Amino acid sequence: MKPLWRINKYLYKYKGLLLLGIIFTVISNIFVIIPAQLVRIAIDYVVESFSLYRPLMKGGLGEFARENFLDFVFVFGILILVMALLRGFFLFLIRQTIIIMSRKVEYDMKNEIFEHYQNLPLSFYRKNSTGDLMARISEDVSRVRMYLGPAIMYGLNLLILFPLVIFYMISVNPELTLYSLLPLPILSVSIYFVNNLINERSEKIQKSLSELSTFVQEAFSGIRVLKAFVREEDSAREFTKASEEYKHKSIELTRVNALFFPLIMALVGISTIITVYAGGLMVIQGEIGYGVIAEFILYVNILTWPVTSLGWVTSIVQRAAASQTRINEFLDIQNDIVSTENLKAEIEGDIEVKDLTFVYPDSGIKALDHISFKIKAGETLGIIGTTGSGKSTIANLLMRMYDPTSGFIEIDGKDIRRYNISDLRRQMGFVPQDVFLFSDTISNNIAFGLDHADQALIEKAAKDADVFQNIIDFPKGFETMLGERGITLSGGQKQRVSIARAIAKEPKILILDDCLSAVDTKTENSILSALKRIMENRTSVIISHRVSSAKLADHIIVLHDGKIIERGNHESLMSKKGVYAELFEKQTQSSESIEG
Numbered sequence: 001m002k003p004l005w006r007i008n009k010y011l012y013k014y015k016g017l018l019l020l021g022i023i024f025t026v027i028s029n030i031f032v033i034i035p036a037q038l039v040r041i042a043i044d045y046v047v048e049s050f051s052l053y054r055p056l057m058k059g060g061l062g063e064f065a066r067e068n069f070l071d072f073v074f075v076f077g078i079l080i081l082v083m084a085l086l087r088g089f090f091l092f093l094i095r096q097t098i099i100i101m102s103r104k105v106e107y108d109m110k111n112e113i114f115e116h117y118q119n120l121p122l123s124f125y126r127k128n129s130t131g132d133l134m135a136r137i138s139e140d141v142s143r144v145r146m147y148l149g150p151a152i153m154y155g156l157n158l159l160i161l162f163p164l165v166i167f168y169m170i171s172v173n174p175e176l177t178l179y180s181l182l183p184l185p186i187l188s189v190s191i192y193f194v195n196n197l198i199n200e201r202s203e204k205i206q207k208s209l210s211e212l213s214t215f216v217q218e219a220f221s222g223i224r225v226l227k228a229f230v231r232e233e234d235s236a237r238e239f240t241k242a243s244e245e246y247k248h249k250s251i252e253l254t255r256v257n258a259l260f261f262p263l264i265m266a267l268v269g270i271s272t273i274i275t276v277y278a279g280g281l282m283v284i285q286g287e288i289g290y291g292v293i294a295e296f297i298l299y300v301n302i303l304t305w306p307v308t309s310l311g312w313v314t315s316i317v318q319r320a321a322a323s324q325t326r327i328n329e330f331l332d333i334q335n336d337i338v339s340t341e342n343l344k345a346e347i348e349g350d351i352e353v354k355d356l357t358f359v360y361p362d363s364g365i366k367a368l369d370h371i372s373f374k375i376k377a378g379e380t381l382g383i384i385g386t387t388g389s390g391k392s393t394i395a396n397l398l399m400r401m402y403d404p405t406s407g408f409i410e411i412d413g414k415d416i417r418r419y420n421i422s423d424l425r426r427q428m429g430f431v432p433q434d435v436f437l438f439s440d441t442i443s444n445n446i447a448f449g450l451d452h453a454d455q456a457l458i459e460k461a462a463k464d465a466d467v468f469q470n471i472i473d474f475p476k477g478f479e480t481m482l483g484e485r486g487i488t489l490s491g492g493q494k495q496r497v498s499i500a501r502a503i504a505k506e507p508k509i510l511i512l513d514d515c516l517s518a519v520d521t522k523t524e525n526s527i528l529s530a531l532k533r534i535m536e537n538r539t540s541v542i543i544s545h546r547v548s549s550a551k552l553a554d555h556i557i558v559l560h561d562g563k564i565i566e567r568g569n570h571e572s573l574m575s576k577k578g579v580y581a582e583l584f585e586k587q588t589q590s591s592e593s594i595e596g
């Protein structure tokens with residue numbers, strides 16, 4: 001229960017709805033109890049009238065007595081009907097208050113979790129799978145909603161109805177009350193166990209269903225590989241196997257589900273039999289009237305659902321508590337990438353990296369080892385290095401996705417940690433290594449970093465990224481949809497749209513993380529010279545493992561195993577005849593042989 005205390009703030013927020021819900025529950029239960037009493041009065045009246053009917057018939061008053069008697073029963077009938085209608089009306093109001101409250105809390109919770117997720121650093125996303133993040137914001141929140149809606153609704157009902165009914169029952173006959181209620185605790189406990197079994201099996205089904213959909217999704221998104229390697233039959237066989245498991249688990253659940261209602265009916269039946277038997281004996285002994293038996297049977301029926309729901313509510317609350325524990329676990333994670341001074345300033349673009357070492361916290365890999373470099377505003381730094389040498393890590397640290405393990409990064413002479421993070425990132429353009437474009441129009445993708453989309457700016461960015469012609473060649477031009485239901489861009493086109501997105505922001509610092517790997521050298525050169533022009537007075541960091549990308553840079557550093565092994569500009573590095581020169585020779589030879 002304790003984890004669920006955290007959502008009390010929402011109950012407090014919607015206290016009006018909750019309070020109304022409680023009031024409506026009390027009122028609706030009054031209309032449940034009164035009809036039972038009316039039935040007792042009516043039956044006792046009928047029995048009494050019968051005993052008087054014969055003597056009255058003999059006295060010639062038969063017709064008068066009959067009419068009177070029927071009028072009385074008719075009024076009872078109408079009263080019971082009115083009570084039922086009123087009860088229905090208040091049940092409607094209960095749902096309108098408590099269930100609506102639960103939906104509102106669900107909405108608030110989802111927003112709170114999503115917002116929190118977005119604030120968490122990149123390391124959080126590395127540690128937790130997307131599936132897990134999605135499950136907590138959807139399934140777990142739904143389970144908590146079940147607690148806030150149905151569980152609170154039925155729980156309240158139970159809390160109000162139970163004492164009320166028991167009070168009336170005891171006031172009518174305590175002994176018969178005891179007999180009638182004897183099977184109900186057994187009902188509640190068995191429902192609890194059956195329900196837990198149902199939940200356990202439903203969860204297994206859910207798991208098997210998500211495995212099945214992951215399998216199908218992979219098969220379809222990897223259809224090209226699947227066909228190319230002729231694995232269709234294998235894939236179909238695996239699908240059948242996964243479906244078989246799903247079917248098996250569903251049948252197991254149906255078996256337990258089938259137990260649910262018979263169990264309730266059996267125990268209610270036993271209660272009714274006991275009531276009739278014990279009540280009958282009491283009627284024979286003249287302790288109670290016939291009406292009491294009917295009243296008690298109604299009470300037992302009235303109590304059936306709340307008692308059943310006790311088991312059900314307990315298991316919902318348990319599941320909700322487990323889900324809330326999972327949600328709290330994420331909500332309690334603090335963002336450790338925070339600004340020390342929240343400094344907001346127009347940056348110039350001077351970058352200085354001092355004795356920087358970085359160890360990935362999750363894997364313990366030392367990606368950067370005591371590196372230092374400087375870039376003046378308006379200059380370009382090329383970073384060259386083999387796979388895994390730490391190039392992308394530098395980009396991540398410059399964007400402040402992580403904080404250095406030791407050493408400093410300074411922008412305009414101030415530690416990067418002092419800046420307001422969003423303000424700083426807003427002034428930086430980043431083109432990541434793995435291009436990600438949204439399922440939206442090309443125009444919106446390019447304008448992604450802008451607060452107000454300006455078509456002229458979008459087109460200029462597309463021209464500078466050398467992708468303008470490609471875009472206008474599409475029938476819908478800039479309004480072409482990308483993604484699953486849109487067109488698929490080629491690798492090089494995607495990279496260039498991603499570059500256009502970064503430069504449309506007119507950033508003070510632009511970081512290109514190996515984003516020209518899928519374009520030919522000619523396009524690469526034209527993008528780089530356009531960049532040189534637009535990045536005048538701004539700073540660029542060009543990361544690549546191709547020398548052709550870095551050679552135009554003012555400064556070049558060569559990384560190996562997290563260390564800088566060479567530095568200089570293209571000319572000085574070439575004359576040094578070290579790793580850079582060797583790489584240059586190798587790469588120009590191979591590209592010449594390809595082009596030749």
Ligand SMILES: Nc1ncnc2c1ncn2[C@@H]1O[C@H](COP(=O)(O)OP(=O)(O)OP(=O)(O)O)[C@@H](O)[C@H]1O
Nearest residue numbers: 126360363365367385386387388389390391392393
């Ligand atoms: N998120 C991460 N968590 C743990 N280790 C990581 C992470 N990202 C990278 N590494 C490790 O850090 C080292 C440097 O990786 P980085 O991505 O910076 O290399 P890179 O030079 O950009 O390589 P490539 O050219 O292949 O992209 C590698 O050994 C890599 O396995």
